[in-house]
Amino acid sequence: MSRFEFSSFDRDTADRKRDEKKRVESPGSFFYAQGRGLLLAADYFKDGRLAEDARTGTAIKHRQRINLAIFGQLMASFEYFLKDFVAKAIDATVHLDSSVDKCDWMTIDKPKVLATRGNTSSVGAMLVHSSSRWHSPTVVNDRYQQLFQRRPISNAETEDLEKLWIARHSVAHNAGFVTHYDASRMGEQRLSEQSIAMTIKFLEETFQFLVEIVRRTTEDIGQKILEDWLGTLADIGPDYARDKSTYRKLKLLSTFVESRPQDLPKVTESQYLQDFPEGQPNLI
Numbered sequence: 001m002s003r004f005e006f007s008s009f010d011r012d013t014a015d016r017k018r019d020e021k022k023r024v025e026s027p028g029s030f031f032y033a034q035g036r037g038l039l040l041a042a043d044y045f046k047d048g049r050l051a052e053d054a055r056t057g058t059a060i061k062h063r064q065r066i067n068l069a070i071f072g073q074l075m076a077s078f079e080y081f082l083k084d085f086v087a088k089a090i091d092a093t094v095h096l097d098s099s100v101d102k103c104d105w106m107t108i109d110k111p112k113v114l115a116t117r118g119n120t121s122s123v124g125a126m127l128v129h130s131s132s133r134w135h136s137p138t139v140v141n142d143r144y145q146q147l148f149q150r151r152p153i154s155n156a157e158t159e160d161l162e163k164l165w166i167a168r169h170s171v172a173h174n175a176g177f178v179t180h181y182d183a184s185r186m187g188e189q190r191l192s193e194q195s196i197a198m199t200i201k202f203l204e205e206t207f208q209f210l211v212e213i214v215r216r217t218t219e220d221i222g223q224k225i226l227e228d229w230l231g232t233l234a235d236i237g238p239d240y241a242r243d244k245s246t247y248r249k250l251k252l253l254s255t256f257v258e259s260r261p262q263d264l265p266k267v268t269e270s271q272y273l274q275d276f277p278e279g280q281p282n283l284i
Contacts, residue, residue, distance in 0.1 A: 018263055025249070026264055027088060028218030029257035031081040035207045036260040038070045038077070042200050067198035068176045074203065075168040078210045079134050085217060085253070086147065087124030092249035095229045099147050105131055135165040144217075150224060152217040157209075163188075164206060167196055215256050222254025230276055238276040240269045247272050 019037075022030040045063050047055050090096055100106060106127045116126055133139045137158045141151040153161060163186045170178045176195045183192035229250060233243065240247075248267045257264060 015261070018261070021264060022257070025088075025252045026218075026255050026257065027081050027084040027253070028214050028222070029255060029264060030084075031077055031214045032211060032256070032258055033260045034077045035074055035211065038074050039200075039203060039207055040260075042067055042070050042203050046200055064195070064198055065176075067200065067203060068171050068196075071198050071203060071206065072168060072171045074206060074210070075164060078214070081214055081217075082134050082140055082152070083128050083131070084125075085222075086143070087122065087128040088249070088253055089147070089225055090124035090127060091122045092253060093225075093229050093246050095232060096147060096225075100127070103143070103146060105133075105143065107131075135168075137161050144221065148221050148225060150221045152213055152221060157213060160209065161213075164209075170196065171198075211258075215258070218254060218256040222250070226250040226254050226275065234277040238273060240272050243272065244269075247275075251275075 019030065019033050022033055045059075045066060050059060090100055108127070112126055112130060115121070137153045141153050144150055144152050166182050166186050167178075170176060170182055174182075176198075178186070178188075178191040178194055178196060180192045183189050183194075226247075229246065251267045251271065252264060255265065
């Protein structure tokens with residue numbers, strides 16, 4: 001068996017560098033870029049791009065397989081966002097340390113610590129990315145509530161998200177077929193022992209559904225984290241030189257760039273002064 005190799009840069013070097021910057025600094029923007037890129041890949045094989053004599057059963061069969069793989073990646077990108085948002089919030093500021101200390105779902109063991117040897121893994125990533133149960137909306141809401149006093153997933157979204165996770169399980173573990181048990185959990189008995197028809201329309205609707213959760217988490221919860229941190233500095237007043245590093249991290253954590261080719265915005269001192277709690281003297 002050949003060794004795994006990392007993907008090298010190609011003619012899309014600019015896109016890759018932009019996506020990597022979003023991955024490192026802005027989880028919400030990274031999810032959007034990844035999801036939109038996956039939809040573009042699916043859209044590349046729609047009928048309008050195929051010659052009429054190529055729109056056969058064989059093409060439809062292969063397109064179904066490609067779309068199933070894309071759906072799996074889309075759900076994986078969403079799971080990565082849910083975890084990485086928490087990890088980056090922890091990395092940005094000590095303000096969350098007391099809350100983190102109360103989270104019994106975050107554990108440290110020797111393999112986790114040793115695995116970080118010689119790489120750039122952060123404390124937040126070590127605590128969060130190896131944890132499980134991120135496919136449960138209830139668990140996700142409980143974890144965010146414990147850390148941020150906010151829930152990212154509304155009651156109206158819970159049922160649909162649970163069904164998407166079951167569909168993802170079918171794709172990842174059952175070759176795309178829905179078992180009788182999973183069909184029962186989804187309330188879709190007609191899908192029992194069937195393969196889900198993974199159309200571009202379904203992928204687009206799934207992406208838009210997930211985007212709303214990501215946007216709300218990024219802008220609402222991210223802004224709350226930023227405001228809570230700034231509130232701890234209100235008594236001593238603003239000092240951009242002192243706060244620049246943490247402010248930049250939290251500002252980008254709360255930034256949602258709804259465009260794949262658009263770069264992250266610059267974070268400026270004027271934004272910092274505007275965000276700082278009112279009524280404090282300017283000590284800069």
